[in-house]
Amino acid sequence: MRKISLGYSPCPNDTFIFYALVHNKIKADMVFSEILEDVETLNRMAFQKELDVTKASFHAFGHLREDYCLLHSGSALGRGCGPLIVAKNHIRKDELCGKKIAIPGRMTTAYLLLKLYAPDVNKIVEMPFDRIMNAVSLGTVDAGLIIHESRFTYPDYKLIKLVDLGEWWEEETGLPIPLGGILAKRNLGTGVIREVDLLLKRSIEYAFQNRDLTRGYIKEHAQELENEVIDQHINLYVNDYTLNIGGGIKAVEKLFDTGEEMNLFPHSDKPLFVD
Numbered sequence: 001m002r003k004i005s006l007g008y009s010p011c012p013n014d015t016f017i018f019y020a021l022v023h024n025k026i027k028a029d030m031v032f033s034e035i036l037e038d039v040e041t042l043n044r045m046a047f048q049k050e051l052d053v054t055k056a057s058f059h060a061f062g063h064l065r066e067d068y069c070l071l072h073s074g075s076a077l078g079r080g081c082g083p084l085i086v087a088k089n090h091i092r093k094d095e096l097c098g099k100k101i102a103i104p105g106r107m108t109t110a111y112l113l114l115k116l117y118a119p120d121v122n123k124i125v126e127m128p129f130d131r132i133m134n135a136v137s138l139g140t141v142d143a144g145l146i147i148h149e150s151r152f153t154y155p156d157y158k159l160i161k162l163v164d165l166g167e168w169w170e171e172e173t174g175l176p177i178p179l180g181g182i183l184a185k186r187n188l189g190t191g192v193i194r195e196v197d198l199l200l201k202r203s204i205e206y207a208f209q210n211r212d213l214t215r216g217y218i219k220e221h222a223q224e225l226e227n228e229v230i231d232q233h234i235n236l237y238v239n240d241y242t243l244n245i246g247g248g249i250k251a252v253e254k255l256f257d258t259g260e261e262m263n264l265f266p267h268s269d270k271p272l273f274v275d
Helices: 012-022 041-048 058-064 093-098 109-117 129-138 150-157 165-173 189-207 212-221 225-236 246-261
Strands: 001-007 030-037 054-059 068-070 074-076 084-087 101-103 124-125 143-146 158-164 177-185
Touching: 001 012, 001 041, 001 189, 012 030, 012 084, 012 189, 012 212, 012 225, 030 084, 030 129, 030 143, 041 054, 054 058, 054 109, 058 068, 058 084, 058 177, 068 189, 074 225, 074 246, 084 129, 084 150, 101 109, 101 129, 101 177, 109 177, 109 246, 124 158, 129 143, 129 150, 150 225, 158 165, 165 177, 165 189, 177 189, 212 225
Parallel strands: 001 030, 001 054, 101 124, 101 143
Antiparallel strands: 054 177, 068 177, 074 177, 084 143, 084 158
């Protein structure tokens, strides 16, 4: 039986969609060896080609298209779910370039969106996403670029929203915001990649049908343990695009075209999917 190394984040949307796959709730002719890391660590692992299948930021995928393809299932893409820039006090857009901003990683889609929104920003401090709000609250940095559960809890740190980069993207393009997807090594071969894609779709369908069974696994890894926050997180990031990205691929293509125009990653002629 073939063994597949699988990377995904401990965030509720990922543990929700992969629960059935890694707990043998669906029949498979392959065994998955899971590795849970924050998305920026997974991005770096993908750059080193360490994982057969992995969650990755679409920003990172812009650099990885020669070696990895996108699966139709598993993407985090939608409306009203983008990263936020937060601070203790109001900062104008034209003032951001002079401010120290904490980001969750240079390969995150959040950082790519920040660069598209404010290209001159250059005082960047990288740190784990779950430390950013505290750093802003303490004044270690002037502003923070927050993702995941943080968009629901930043008011608890007495922070204010400067801009929702997802809303900005939607207004600029009319498209949903593409945050991250599930990538597979192209050298796995078309047959294996298609099988993994199908299994992932079945895993997502199982999770939707058995939400209560997934909760214990989700809480083992979540930063926030409140059921309400976990449910908000899943409802925001897991949707029809997660089952099948479908027409949402136009948003990914737009992100890549814009990134290439600004020389933020190299052009690639590789098809995004294997089929």
